[in-house]
Amino acid sequence: MSSSLSFNSTAVEEDKFIGSVMVKTVAYYQNRLGETSRARPNLRKPPLRRNHEAGHDRLIEDYFVDDAVYAAAFHISNGKWMQGxxxxxxxxxxxxxxxxxxxxxxxxxxxxxxxxSDRTVRESVYKFCKTICLVYGQRYLRKPTINDIHQLYTVHEGKHGFPGMLGSIDCMHWSWSLCPNAWRGQYMRGDHKEQTIILEAITSHDLWIWHAFFGPAGANNDINVLDQSPVFNDIYLGKPHDVPFHENEVAYKRGYYLTDGIYPPLSIFVKSFTCPNEPKRKKFKEAQESARKDVERAFGVLKRR
Known part of the structure; x- marks a missing residue:
């Protein structure tokens, strides 16, 4: 009986001790928290007064008045810019x-x-690009329709002598001098002095780039990019615009693209001969390389050459 009483008294004393320690600990951290909150400075920057009207007036004087500083760039005569x-x-x-x-x-x-501010610029760029896609997407940012493919067949056959030609496909390494430091290792190749982004494009005779695939990281070539490209997704999914054509009394299911020698030997790619010996093959090589200048010309326009 005495042992049980002593055990109960010891347990009560331990509970009181633990309770007092917890109370002191909570009071200590509450005091510390109050001191920290009182001593903590306001790290939030006050909003900057950028004087938006001055920036607007400067832009109007530089570009949009009769005696503009940069009048050769473009001129818009409209007196309603100042409203609002x-x-x-x-x-x-x-x-x-x-x-x-x-x-x-x-x-x-x-x-x-x-x-x-930088945030306003980023939001403006996002909304500007979204609006461009919304306004011009149905006309320019699309794949060829069946009528477009028939027109491509006709024009390419008349201009280059290739019936059933959809366009030329190739890749270009685009210099990226402003590549972020964290990504420089991903977009560096040994045969280039600076970082590059690779672009895969399909171009028609009138520089219509109706397929563009940007941005795979690493030391890529045309084959690596083609493996990642969505250019033939419609064929894989069974939803292609198959427009047949006839040549030499032979019916072909779909058109083809002109490529260089690195592309795989597929029926949808038409490549040139490496070392032609016969006159027919030499003539085909010259015609194929001449027709492929369409995509090279488009890359030159993108590079502003």
Missing amino acids: EKGLSPIQKCMASIRQLAYGMSADKWDEYFRM
Whole structure:
């Protein structure tokens, strides 16, 4: 009986001790938290007053008045730009988006001239690109329809002498001088002095690039890019626009693309001869390489040559 009483008293004392320790610990951390919250400075930056009206006035004087500083670039005569609330005007956002896309600079590069924050520039670029896709997507950002394919067959046969030709496919390494430091190792090749992005494109005779595949990282060539490209997804899924054509009394199910020698030997690719000996093969080689200048010309336009 005495042992049980002593055990109970010891347990009560332990509970009291643990309770007092917990109370002191909670009070200690509450005091520390109160001191920290009182001593913590306000790390949030106050909003900057960028004077949006001054940026708008400067842009109008440089480009959109009769005696503009850069009148040779373009001129728009419209006296309604100044209407609306005092803030960033639509023309400021459009010009910032166009420059961001044209020069590839960081978003905060244009704060000094346009008086716009980097967040506003990023949002403007996103909305600008979304609007461009919405307005021009149905006309330009699409694959050829059946009528387009018939027209491509006719024009390519008349211009290059290749019936059933859909276009030319090739890849181009695009220099990326402003590549982020964290990605430089992924986009570096030993045969290039700076980082590059590889572009796969299909081009018709009139420089219509109706297929473009950008951006796979690594030391890629045309074959690696083709393995990752969605160019033949419709064929794999069984949803292609099969437009047959006839040549030399032979019916072919679909058209083909002109390529260089690195592409695999598929029926949809027409390559040139490596070392032609016969006159017919020499003539075919010259015609095929001449027709493939369409895609090379398109790459030259993209590179502004």
